[in-house]
Amino acid sequence: MExxxxxxxxxYICMCGTNIxxxxxxxxxxxxxxxxxxxxxxxxxxxxxxxxxxEMIVQDIKENHLNRVVVAACSPNMHERTxxxxxxxxxxxxxxxxxxxxxxxxxxxxxxxxxxxxxxKELINxxxxxxVYHEELESMSVDMCPNVLVLGGGIAGMTAAxxxxxxxxxxxxxxxDKILGxxxxxxxxxxxxxxxxxxxxTERITRIMTNKQVRVFxxxxxxxxxxxxxxxxxxxxxxxxxxxxxxxxxEVEIGNIIVCTGFKEFDAARIVHxxxxxxxxxxxxxxxxxxxxxxxxxxxxxxxxxxxxxxHCVGSRSQEFHPYCSRVCCMTALKYAHEIKSANPESYIxxxxxxxxxxxxxxxxxxxxSSEAKTLFLMYEKDDRPVIHKASPKDDCEMLIEVxxxxxxxxIEIPADLVVLMVGMEAREDSHEIARLVNISQDxxxxxxxxxxxxxxxxTTTDGIFIAGTCxxxxxxxxxVAQARAAAARVxxxxxxxxxxxxxxxxxxxxxxxxxxxxxxxxxxxxxxxFDEVKKISHIISALCxxxxxxxxxxxxxxxxxxxxxxxxxLAQVEGLFET
Amino acid sequence: MAIxxxxxxxxxxxxxxxxxxxxxxxxxxxxxxxxHADDMYIFPRKSMxxxxxxxxxxxxxxxxxxxxxxxGQCSIQCPREADPGxxxxxxxxxxxxxxxxxxxxxxxxxxxxxxxxxIIAVAVITAxxxxxxxxxxxxxxxxxxxxxxxxxxFIHRFDLSVGAVLLIFLIANAxxxxxxxxxxxxxxxxxxxxxxxxxxxxxxxFFTQKRYSECEKKHEHPVFMPWLIHLGLMLGYVTMxxxxxxFIEQLQAGPEIRWQVHIFGYLAxxxxxxxxxxxxxxxxxxxxxxxxxxxxxxxxxxxxxFYIVVTGILQHLFHRIGLNVAANITYVLHLMGVxxxxxxxxxxxxxHLIYRPLAMYFAEIxxxxxxxxxxxxxxxxxxxx
Numbered sequence: 015m016e017x018x019x020x021x022x023x024x025x026y027i028c029m030c031g032t033n034i035x036x037x038x039x040x041x042x043x044x045x046x047x048x049x050x051x052x053x054x055x056x057x058x059x060x061x062x063x064x065x066x067x068x069e070m071i072v073q074d075i076k077e078n079h080l081n082r083v084v085v086a087a088c089s090p091n092m093h094e095r096t097x098x099x100x101x102x103x104x105x106x107x108x109x110x111x112x113x114x115x116x117x118x119x120x121x122x123x124x125x126x127x128x129x130x131x132x133x134x135k136e137l138i139n140x141x142x143x144x145x146v147y148h149e150e151l152e153s154m155s156v157d158m159c160p161n162v163l164v165l166g167g168g169i170a171g172m173t174a175a176x177x178x179x180x181x182x183x184x185x186x187x188x189x190x191d192k193i194l195g196x197x198x199x200x201x202x203x204x205x206x207x208x209x210x211x212x213x214x215x216t217e218r219i220t221r222i223m224t225n226k227q228v229r230v231f232x233x234x235x236x237x238x239x240x241x242x243x244x245x246x247x248x249x250x251x252x253x254x255x256x257x258x259x260x261x262x263x264x265e266v267e268i269g270n271i272i273v274c275t276g277f278k279e280f281d282a283a284r285i286v287h288x289x290x291x292x293x294x295x296x297x298x299x300x301x302x303x304x305x306x307x308x309x310x311x312x313x314x315x316x317x318x319x320x321x322x323x324x325x326h327c328v329g330s331r332s333q334e335f336h337p338y339c340s341r342v343c344c345m346t347a348l349k350y351a352h353e354i355k356s357a358n359p360e361s362y363i364x365x366x367x368x369x370x371x372x373x374x375x376x377x378x379x380x381x382x383x384s385s386e387a388k389t390l391f392l393m394y395e396k397d398d399r400p401v402i403h404k405a406s407p408k409d410d411c412e413m414l415i416e417v418x419x420x421x422x423x424x425x426i427e428i429p430a431d432l433v434v435l436m437v438g439m440e441a442r443e444d445s446h447e448i449a450r451l452v453n454i455s456q457d458x459x460x461x462x463x464x465x466x467x468x469x470x471x472x473x474t475t476t477d478g479i480f481i482a483g484t485c486x487x488x489x490x491x492x493x494x495v496a497q498a499r500a501a502a503a504r505v506x507x508x509x510x511x512x513x514x515x516x517x518x519x520x521x522x523x524x525x526x527x528x529x530x531x532x533x534x535x536x537x538x539x540x541x542x543x544x545f546d547e548v549k550k551i552s553h554i555i556s557a558l559c560x561x562x563x564x565x566x567x568x569x570x571x572x573x574x575x576x577x578x579x580x581x582x583x584x585l586a587q588v589e590g591l592f593e594t
Numbered sequence: 595m596a597i598x599x600x601x602x603x604x605x606x607x608x609x610x611x612x613x614x615x616x617x618x619x620x621x622x623x624x625x626x627x628x629x630h631a632d633d634m635y636i637f638p639r640k641s642m643x644x645x646x647x648x649x650x651x652x653x654x655x656x657x658x659x660x661x662x663x664x665x666g667q668c669s670i671q672c673p674r675e676a677d678p679g680x681x682x683x684x685x686x687x688x689x690x691x692x693x694x695x696x697x698x699x700x701x702x703x704x705x706x707x708x709x710x711x712x713i714i715a716v717a718v719i720t721a722x723x724x725x726x727x728x729x730x731x732x733x734x735x736x737x738x739x740x741x742x743x744x745x746x747x748f749i750h751r752f753d754l755s756v757g758a759v760l761l762i763f764l765i766a767n768a769x770x771x772x773x774x775x776x777x778x779x780x781x782x783x784x785x786x787x788x789x790x791x792x793x794x795x796x797x798x799x800f801f802t803q804k805r806y807s808e809c810e811k812k813h814e815h816p817v818f819m820p821w822l823i824h825l826g827l828m829l830g831y832v833t834m835x836x837x838x839x840x841f842i843e844q845l846q847a848g849p850e851i852r853w854q855v856h857i858f859g860y861l862a863x864x865x866x867x868x869x870x871x872x873x874x875x876x877x878x879x880x881x882x883x884x885x886x887x888x889x890x891x892x893x894x895x896x897x898x899x900f901y902i903v904v905t906g907i908l909q910h911l912f913h914r915i916g917l918n919v920a921a922n923i924t925y926v927l928h929l930m931g932v933x934x935x936x937x938x939x940x941x942x943x944x945x946h947l948i949y950r951p952l953a954m955y956f957a958e959i960x961x962x963x964x965x966x967x968x969x970x971x972x973x974x975x976x977x978x979x
Contacts, residue, residue: 321601362601370619382674388616390601390646416596421620422643424652427596 021052021146024080025138026071028062028087030117037121039131043086046135050142054078063093068100075104082145086114086138107150109518109578114141136591143590147583151518156557158244159269160509163188165236165448168196169491170274170483170498172218177502179227183509186266187222188231188250194219196276197484202306203353204491205345206380214491237263239451242542242557243478244269244514270478270505273462274498275448277439277484280329280336287399288325288435295319295412296402296433298328299343302350311357311432313412319361319431321411322354325400326367330438332397336459340438340488344371347436348384355387364390364428366400366417374490392428393420402433439488452479453541461487472501476540477514477557480504519578520559521566523552527573534565534574603648609704610691611889612684618642618676624668629808630661634961637661638668638678641685654692655779657960659685660946660953665809665820666883680887687889690945693767693774699941706890709938713898716934724926734922737913738846743922746846756936757839763940764948771949775956782967784959792958799954803828820882823872828947830865833858838932848913863907870900895943902931 025047029035040058048056055078059067062085074080083106085097090113098108114137124130160183164175167189175185193199194215201211222228231250237260238249246268251260282290282298290296294314297305305311313319324347330340344367351363365384370391372381385391394400400417411429419426441460449456454474455463462481465473472480482497483489489497508514520542528551535543535552542558543565545551554565554574566576604616625631625639637658644652662682669679691699702709728734728743736742776784799805806821837845837859844855874896876885905928912921939945 364599364601382617385617385619385674388604390599390604390616390648391619392599392647414598419647422640422647422649424647424649425596426599426647426649428599429601 021082022054022078022080023050023052023082023084023142023145024071024074024078025053025056025084025086025142026062026067027056027058027116027134027138028067028085029058029060030087030121031060034087034117034121037124037127037130038116038134039127042131043134043138047138047142050139052082052146053142054080062087063096068096071097071100072104075101075106081106081110082148083111084114084138084141084145085111086116086134086141088117089113089115089119107152109151110145110148112141112145112148114138136593139593140587140590143593144583144587147580147586148578151577153518154516154556155513156242156244156516158508158512158514159246159267160184161186161266161268162505162509163236163246163248163266163268163271164274165271165452166196166274166276166483166485167191167194167230168274168276168483169198169214169218170276170494171196171272172215172222173495173498174272174274174482174502175228176218176221176225177499178505179222179225181506181509183227183506185228186231186248186250186268187228188234188236190233190235190253192232194222194230198491200300201303203349205342205349206374206376208349208352231264235260236448236451239271239453242555243516244508244557246271246478270480270508271452272480272482272498272501272505273448273452273454273485274481274483275442275445275485277488278442280437280440282328282435282437284335285328285399287401288328288433289402290435293402293404293413293433295431296435298435298437299346299350300437302434306353306357311354313432317431318358319412321362321364321429322432322434323364323366323413323415323428323430324350324434324436325415326365326436327396328435328437329440331368334397336438336440338459338488339371341371342488342490343436343438345374345377345380345490347434348380348389350434351384351389352387355389362388362390364392364415364430366392366394366415366428368394368396374492392417392426394418395420400428402430405429439484441485445485448485452476454479454481461485472497472504475560514557516557517561519561519576520556521554521561521563521574521576522556523554524573524575525549525551527571528552529571529573531570533568533570537564537568539564597649597651600648600650603650604646607645607684607688610684610687611887612645612681614675614677615642615645615681616676617674618646618672618678619674621673623671623673624678627667627671628662629665629667630663630805634964635661635957638682642676642678642681645681645685653685654689655774656685657775657953657957658682659689660950661805661957662686663803663806663809664884669883677887679884683884683889686946687891687943689771690941690943690949693771693949694763694941695766695770696763696941702938702941703889703891706894709891709894713894713934713938716937717930720933721926721930724929728922728926735918737918737921738848744925746843749846750842753838753842756933760936760939764945767940767945768948768952771952772956775953776959780960780963782963784963785966788959788962788966792955792962795955795958796951800951801829805954823869826865827869827873830862830869831947833862834866837862859910863903866899866903867907870896870903874900891942898931898935902928902935905931 027040027044029040044056044058047053055074059070061067071083083101087093094113098111101108101111116134116137120130120133120137162178162183162185164171164185164187167187171187172194175187179185198211198215204211222230233253234250235253236248237251240247248266248268250264250266252262254261279300282288288296326343326347329335330338347365351365354361354363370381372378394417398418400415402413402415405411405414412431413433415428415430417426417428445460446456449462453476457463462485464471464481464486465475472482474481480501482501483494530550532545532552535545540558540560542555543552544555546553561576563576563579566574620639620643622639625636631637635658641656641658659682664679664683666679669677672678687703691703724744732743733741734743738746803821803825806824810821841855844852845859876882877888880886905924909921909924909928912924
């Protein structure tokens with residue numbers, strides 16, 4: 015650590031146009047700051063983040079031999095990277111930098127100019143105090159193993175695997191079933207263009223089975239995972255009927271994992287209104303797919319149904335079951351209307367829905383064509399579900415569906431011989447098991463969480479673990495395929511680089527102080543701490559550590575040091591707040 | 595009690611002309627643009643919905659189709675091209691066959707062949723009867739008076755008997771309409787005095803067709819044209835009906851022209867000729883949205899009417915210039931059109947002459963009765979909270 019007297023600090027106060035300057039007297043702040051010991055210069059500027067602003071820092075570092083920089087501007091989330099790179103280009107270690115947030119935490123949230131100016135002074139004082147103790151830190155780089163593990167042999171898993179294998183990488187594809195294809199293999203045609211699902215799949219399956227770069231593990235699952243990005247060791251076990259009974263464990267070395275474990279359908283028996291399981295001719299969408307694939311749409315009694323009713327949002331868009339929309343059911347229902355009508359032109363289709371979600375390419379057109387084909391659309395209010403009961407013998411139908419029809423305001427009953435329930439998607443029951451194994455998070459519905467919903471849709475908070483398809487959220491085939499390819503592209507980019515940079519902000523165990531109590535081992539949310547059985551002390555895998563600081567706070571012996579968040583740095587910063 | 599949806603209803607309505615109703619997704623643009631839809635009578639949106647769902651019990655008791663004069667703005671505005679205007683037209687056809695207890699109207703609307711064959715049959719029977727009568731006592735060279743081929747006294751009795759048959763059907767159908775609309779379809783009490791109070795609606799709407807003129811409010815048409823032509827055609831028709839039923843003897847007599855009678859005949863002829871010409875021209879040109887789709891019965895309607903007008907004019911001309919034989923022949927030809935025309939009236943579109951003013955009358959009765967019921971409910975103190 016450098017001594018205080020050698021510090022030459024430059025402080026830059028940004029006006030952010032008028033965002034900061036309209037409330038805070040930046041000149042007064044600059045005057046105050048320049049009087050702080052070790053501060054060589056204090057400047058104000060309209061936009062520090064602009065190119066001239068950054069060039070000013072670079073110039074000052076070179077001319078005034080600055081060795082610490084403080085920028086008082088917006089949130090570090092916004093521009094810390096910008097200024098760090100300015101430091102790097104001036105030949106200074108990027109960690110010898112600190113930001114004081116005088117916009118979000120000061121000018122935007124206060125009204126009194128005097129008090130805001132005082133607070134800005136305090137915040138900068140704290141930053142200056144802290145930056146004195148900053149150390150030069152270096153990022154690490156680790157080797158990237160080019161092999162990839164893909165979990166799930168559905169359309170997402172197969173697409174990702176092929177993309178990776180075609181680029182020359184070895185892919186381990188783990189599928190719990192005897193066959194590839196996943197949920198798509200249970201479908202006949204796909205909406206809205208009515209491509210055959212079988213055609214979509216067979217081409218992919220053939221390519222996978224003949225590709226030497228893809229090793230498929232049928233009836234298998236991931237049983238264990240150790241290591242970190244670029245250097246994982248995964249164990250794959252053969253399933254023997256029961257999930258707990260796993261044999262023939264194989265260990266493979268991989269660099270990245272793509273999770274494509276898909277969805278399972280909602281259990282329709284949970285909604286008592288619909289009498290699923292009790293009324294024989296109330297079936298789920300997947301049961302109808304089975305009939306269509308078999309080529310005969312008939313009731314349990316073997317008759318051709320004259321009246322077919324399709325009920326949307328079974329398990330979806332309800333506070334009681336799942337609040338989200340399952341996204342594919344609306345178009346699938348229209349597809350059924352089309353398929354049933356083609357199989358039996360004498361039939362009448364009633365489509366009982368909450369809202370028609372026809373958002374995708376070609377969907378609106380498909381909806382229109384269904385209307386033209388005289389599908390009867392009936393709207394019900396969310397959470398005011400239709401009720402199905404048996405019709406009396408004198409009716410010309412098997413069942414009657416009672417609905418409060420929203421568009422007419424009438425209470426109606428709809429005749430039906432066959433009722434199709436559009437069951438929604440839900441997270442697989444073993445998804446928490448997978449989440450635990452590969453160390454990713456799930457939301458309250460059980461879907462895997464992406465690291466950013468908009469900008470990082472296939473990455474997770476664990477480096478080296480990617481997610482794609484319907485294990486993330488309900489989605490249709492094009493979106494699933496797009497995600498699978500996106501995940502594969504992310505992995506390929508890393509493989510082609512060969513090495514991976516690991517952020518320097520990780521914690522480290524001071525070996526002399528560690529008593530080996532292992533308290534931190536359980537607390538680490540990233541499974542980054544392992545126990546050294548020989549030395550009897552804990553050890554932090556820096557590539558896995560995110561620098562969250564949980565272990566630092568928890569260690570009873572103060573044996574763990576969070577780099578860039580040392581006690582000295584944090585305390586100096588706190589003291590700085592009270593000096594002004 | 596839940597109302598049963600009838601998904602098959604839509605197939606039935608296809609033949610009345612409502613082909614695109616299933617495209618409607620209930621956005622309500624049609625009701626917004628309609629100058630007649632209000633809080634109580636929401637159309638075409640609601641009518642479209644009932645139709646899609648096949649709620650026959652609801653449709654047979656509605657008045658909405660009669661409150662529409664088909665300006666066609668709704669069909670122009672419709673984002674789904676579901677053609678609400680034409681749907682209302684088809685609903686009127688359906689209602690005519692619903693009011694008709696004989697089932698003849700239904701057959702006519704559904705099969706063009708049945709309709710045309712029936713017309714020809716009635717025309718032939720009429721011709722045979724008239725020719726037989728003419729030759730049994732008269733002379734084809736005499737037009738009126740002693741020894742005439744078809745003397746005016748006989749024609750008068752003949753017209754009255756045809757008119758009586760027509761009237762029986764019309765009254766029976768109107769009573770059926772009243773029962774469906776005011777008894778079956780009205781779930782609040784209607785005191786008898788409202789019937790008296792609103793009685794003025796009948797002549798008012800019959801003779802002015804005021805509502806039709808309101809259709810023009812949002813229109814791009816030549817101002818008031820369809821309304822004026824329609825009114826002229828209707829007044830001409832009614833005048834002619836009165837002349838034929840009551841003043842036929844004065845009208846037929848020669849040789850001098852009795853201006854106090856004939857002036858009405860000429861005016862009525864102008865109205866009829868202009869009207870039929872206008873509607874035939876528009877249906878051929880398909881120039882406005884309401885003439886784009888012509889149901890078969892629409893063509894039978896205008897062509898038959900045009901035939902009657904032309905033969906009537908010819909008959910009058912021949913008589914005036916003294917070609918009595920030609921006049922008598924055209925008289926038979928004329929009546930061959932008139933008799934099926936009159937007998938067909940309760941079973942076809944022309945019956946809207948009666949149903950429309952009745953519907954306006956019932957609509958206002960319902961409106962007042964509903965308001966009265968509402969105020970009674972409001973005035974009852976709420977004891978339980």
